[in-house]
Amino acid sequence: xxxxxxxILRFMAVSDIHYKDEDSVERERMAKALKxxxxxxxxxxxxxxxxxxxIGDFANSGTDIQMQAFKNTxxxxxxxxxxxxxxxxxxxxxxANSGGPQAAWDRLMxxxxxxxxQHEIINGFHFVSVSPTERCRFHGDKQAWVKxxxxxxxxxxxxxxxxxxxxxxxxxTVYGSIxxxxxxxxxxxxxxxxxxxxxxxxxxxxxxxxSVHQKHFTSFGTGTLSYFELDEFDKMYGTxxxxxxxAAQFLIVEADADNRxxxxxxxxxxxxxxxxxxxxxxxxxxxxxxYTDKRYEDTTxxxxxxxxxxxxxxxxxxxxxxxTQAKIDKEYVNDYFITVRKKDTGIIVKKLGIWSEYYFYDMxxxxxxxxxxxxxxxxxxxxxxxxSFWKTPxxxxxxxxxxxx
Numbered sequence: 001x002x003x004x005x006x007x008i009l010r011f012m013a014v015s016d017i018h019y020k021d022e023d024s025v026e027r028e029r030m031a032k033a034l035k036x037x038x039x040x041x042x043x044x045x046x047x048x049x050x051x052x053x054x055i056g057d058f059a060n061s062g063t064d065i066q067m068q069a070f071k072n073t074x075x076x077x078x079x080x081x082x083x084x085x086x087x088x089x090x091x092x093x094x095x096a097n098s099g100g101p102q103a104a105w106d107r108l109m110x111x112x113x114x115x116x117x118q119h120e121i122i123n124g125f126h127f128v129s130v131s132p133t134e135r136c137r138f139h140g141d142k143q144a145w146v147k148x149x150x151x152x153x154x155x156x157x158x159x160x161x162x163x164x165x166x167x168x169x170x171x172x173t174v175y176g177s178i179x180x181x182x183x184x185x186x187x188x189x190x191x192x193x194x195x196x197x198x199x200x201x202x203x204x205x206x207x208x209x210x211s212v213h214q215k216h217f218t219s220f221g222t223g224t225l226s227y228f229e230l231d232e233f234d235k236m237y238g239t240x241x242x243x244x245x246x247a248a249q250f251l252i253v254e255a256d257a258d259n260r261x262x263x264x265x266x267x268x269x270x271x272x273x274x275x276x277x278x279x280x281x282x283x284x285x286x287x288x289x290x291y292t293d294k295r296y297e298d299t300t301x302x303x304x305x306x307x308x309x310x311x312x313x314x315x316x317x318x319x320x321x322x323x324t325q326a327k328i329d330k331e332y333v334n335d336y337f338i339t340v341r342k343k344d345t346g347i348i349v350k351k352l353g354i355w356s357e358y359y360f361y362d363m364x365x366x367x368x369x370x371x372x373x374x375x376x377x378x379x380x381x382x383x384x385x386x387x388s389f390w391k392t393p394x395x396x397x398x399x400x401x402x403x404x405x
Contacts, residue, residue: 005262007044007254009123011051011086012037014250015167015200016224017058018092019066027073029225029248030058033268034077037252046254049083050122055200055222056090056131056167062098067111074112084122087114088131090167090201101134117142119149125255126153129165130185136168136201138184147188154192160259161196161283164189169199173219175210176202176231179239190216194284196261198222198251203229205359206249206265207274209331209389214289218280220263223249232335234353236369241355259283270361295390302326302333302386302394310384312402316376319402322368325356326386326394332358334389340371343379343401350374356386379403 014033018026034052041049052074059066074085093104105116108131116131128149133139138146153162170189171181180202189195195217203224204211211221228247229239248268255261263278282288308324319340326333333356340350350371357363374380381401386394 003258005254005256005260007046007262008257009050009125009255010041010046010048011053011122011163011253012049012250013053013055013165013198013220013222013253014225015055015057015222016203016226017054017070018060018224018226019058019070020060021063021065026226027069029268030070030073031077033225033248033250034073036266036268036271038077038079040252049079051084051086051127052078053086053127053129053163053165053198054088055129055165055198056088057092057200058087059093061095062089062093062104062107064107067107071111084120084127085112085114086118086120086127086129086165087112088118088129088165088167089116090132091135094132094135101132105131117145119153124156125160126156126162127165128153128162132167132182136182138166138182143184143188146185150188150192150195154194159194159284161194161255161261161280162192163253164195164197166197166199168201169221170197170219173197173213173215174199174204174221175208176204176221179231180204186216193217193286196220196280196283200224202231203227203247204231205247206251207267207332207359207361209295211265212263212278212291214286214291215293216286218283218289218291220251220278222251223247223265225250225268228359230355232353235335236352236354241357243357243360246360267361272361274361298330298388298390299392300328300330300388301392302328302388304386304394304396304398308398310382310398310400312382312400314402314404316405317374318370318372319374319380319382319404320368320370321382322366323384323398324366325363328386328388331389332356332363333386334358335387336367337385337387338369338371339383339385340374341381341383343381349380374404376404
């Protein structure tokens with residue numbers, strides 16, 4: 001029987017908040033995220049929030065107005081006697097109109113009293129945070145700083161997790177890291193499997209199981225308090241889905257005296273933790289990792305129940321399509337592909353991809369889309385296929401027919 005998990009460390013990790021010069025919903029969300037984190041902490045036997053970790057792009061363009069507004073939110077919501085601030089700047093704070101990297105670093109010191117790169121020890125755990133050289137790149141001096149500070153952190157206890165913060169994802173790790181990753185620090189971090197990285201930049205949802213990844217070390221995506229963007233390129237509306245502005249997700253992270261780590265993804269819109277916890281029991285031992293690429297071998301398939309409905313409403317040159325979402329016995333359905341063919345020839349005239357909208361805590365029971373640019377007075381067939389996060393196709397499909405007017 002495993003030993004009960006009793007935290008001795010707790011922090012929140014958040015990125016891509018995007019404060020603007022004018023008042024906006026992001027300010028409300030950040031204030032609520034702080035309040036929620038403290039309320040959760042106070043409800044636990046270990047009742048502290050030891051750190052607030054802000055991982056870049058908290059300001060939309062890095063102006064003085066935005067920096068001051070973010071500082072005001074922190075001052076109103078943080079207990080500085082209890083909670084350490086770990087904060088970095090990145091691509092949006094480096095906006096050229098705001099003066100670039102050096103100006104962002106100067107503002108970070110002026111408003112928050114923080115250097116762009118930090119190494120703090122909190123309750124015996126090392127926190128290493130690095131801001132990019134420019135936009136989201138880490139050139140020579142930054143690499144040297146990371147190398148030196150990771151070596152120092154590992155000396156204390158090679159089995160203890162090192163919490164590492166960089167704005168862009170390490171390339172080819174978590175979901176979002178293909179289009180929004182950088183690779184310059186990976187070969188340094190590989191020497192320290194106990195590293196647990198937290199990164200953003202992509203705005204990818206944290207309840208996607210691919211938002212945690214383990215290979216040489218452990219990586220977590222930290223989501224956004226502003227808008228979703230996803231890292232697949234075959235969807236009919238691009239990478240920013242409908243309802244993308246309904247995005248407010250962050251992580252609460254805990255560690256215990258045995259170096260075990262628990263990560264709790266939280267949805268601020270609905271006010272709920274997502275119904276799972278990420279576990280890292282031996283951060284220094286890659287053989288123990290469970291969030292590896294082997295997950296792509298998962299054959300758990302989505303399926304449409306007998307009660308699932310497909311509704312087709314054609315007009316002269318298009319058809320409105322509504323269908324009941326498929327089920328899956330593990331995680332969520334990731335996406336659907338809708339194939340429209342001419343009935344007489346079987347030739348594909350439309351293939352449309354959409355997400356299941358799994359990134360909303362309250363997923364819709366049905367989805368709708370429109371197949372456009374069809375020929376009037378023509379008979380078509382429709383087939384809808386569901387897929388898991390690991391590309392496993394559904395065990396059945398929804399089918400229907402229609403004729404344009």
